[in-house]
Amino acid sequence: xxxxxxxxxxxxxxxxxxxxxxxxxxxxxxxxxxxxxxxxxxxxxxxxxxxxxxxxxxxxxxxxxxxxxxxxxxxxxxxxxxxxxxxxxxxxxxxxxxxxxxxxxxxxxxxxxxxxxxxxxxxxxxxxxxxxxxxxxxxxxxxxxxxxxxxxxxxxxxxxxxxxxxxxxxxxxxxxxxxxxxxxxxxxxxxxxxxxxxxxxxxxxxxxxxxxxxxxxxxxxxxxxxxxxxxxxxxxxxxxxxxxxxxxxxxxxxxxxxxxxxxxxxxx
Numbered sequence: 001x002x003x004x005x006x007x008x009x010x011x012x013x014x015x016x017x018x019x020x021x022x023x024x025x026x027x028x029x030x031x032x033x034x035x036x037x038x039x040x041x042x043x044x045x046x047x048x049x050x051x052x053x054x055x056x057x058x059x060x061x062x063x064x065x066x067x068x069x070x071x072x073x074x075x076x077x078x079x080x081x082x083x084x085x086x087x088x089x090x091x092x093x094x095x096x097x098x099x100x101x102x103x104x105x106x107x108x109x110x111x112x113x114x115x116x117x118x119x120x121x122x123x124x125x126x127x128x129x130x131x132x133x134x135x136x137x138x139x140x141x142x143x144x145x146x147x148x149x150x151x152x153x154x155x156x157x158x159x160x161x162x163x164x165x166x167x168x169x170x171x172x173x174x175x176x177x178x179x180x181x182x183x184x185x186x187x188x189x190x191x192x193x194x195x196x197x198x199x200x201x202x203x204x205x206x207x208x209x210x211x212x213x214x215x216x217x218x219x220x221x222x223x224x225x226x227x228x229x230x231x232x233x234x235x236x237x238x239x240x241x242x243x244x245x246x247x248x249x250x251x252x253x254x255x256x257x258x259x260x261x262x263x264x265x266x267x268x
Contacts, residue, residue, distance in 0.1 A: 009054060012122055013045060014038035016060040021115055025058065028119040034126050042067045048078040056106070056125055057085040058118070061096075076103040084125070088118045106172070107189060121189060139163065140210040147208075149201045150230045156210060157181040157226045164213045167206040174200045177215050183229060184220040193221035194232075201233040202240065 012029055016022035017040045029036045064072050084106040090096050097108045109118055160181035167174045174188030186197035
C-alpha cells in the first residue's frame with residue numbers, strides 16, 4: 001500500500017556501504033512514495049539539522065564500524081524530538097543491541113532480521129508519523145502513569161464499545177482494537193496480536209486516547225478474554241522485575257520495553 005502524497009515534512013536517511021542493500025532499500029521506499037536520501041559515509045549526515053522535519057535514520061551496523069566512534073555518538077546525541085534511528089545488521093551479541101538502545105535508537109535489528117523486514121518497519125514508521133487526522137471524538141484519554149493498563153482495559157470492557165486505544169511514547173506508538181469491549185487486535189511496530197498487546201502493556205508512562213472506530217469487519221488476532229490478558233500482563237511484569245537486577249543499566253531494560261524488543265530478554 002503506498003503512502004498518500006503530502007507536503008514534504010518527513011524523510012528517511014540511509015547510511016549503508018553495501019550498494020546492493022542500499023539500492024534495494026531506496027527502491028522499496030520510493031515504491032511506497034517515501035522520500036529518501038542515502039550515503040555510504042557518515043560525514044555528510046552531520047550534524048542533524050535542527051528543524052521540524054521528521055527524519056528516520058536507517059543505519060547499517062557494518063557501515064558504522066568504519067566510522068569514528070565519537071562521530072557515531074555525536075550523530076545520536078544530535079537527534080532532536082523529530083529524529084529517530086533504526087540500526088540493522090547488528091551482531092547477535094545482546095550487549096551490542098543494548099548499547100544502541102541506550103544511545104536512543106528507535107529499534108535495533110540483529111543479522112537474523114532480513115532486509116525486507118527492515119524496510120517494512122520503515123514503511124510502517126512513515127505511515128505512523130503521517131497518520132490519519134485526529135478524531136474529534138475522544139472518549140477517554142490520560143497517562144498510564146496515573147491509570148494502570150489492566151484497569152484501563154477493564155474500564156473499556158465495561159462499556160462494551162468498539163474503538164481504538166492509541167498509546168504514544170516519545171519515540172513509539174501502538175494501537176489496541178476493541179469490539180464490544182473485548183480486545184481483538186493490537187499492533188506496535190510490525191508486531192501484531194498478543195505479542196504486540198503484551199509489549200504495550202509495559203509502557204508505564206505512555207499517553208493514551210480511546211476513540212470510536214468501526215471494528216466489526218476487522219479480523220481478530222486476539223481471542224483472549226480481558227481476564228486472561230490481565231493474568232498474562234501480571235506474569236510478564238514479574239519476569240521484567242526479576243530482570244532489572246541482572247543488567248548494569250536499568251534504563252537498558254526500560255528502553256527495550258518502550259521499543260518492543262522483548263525477545264532480546266526472552267520475555268515473550
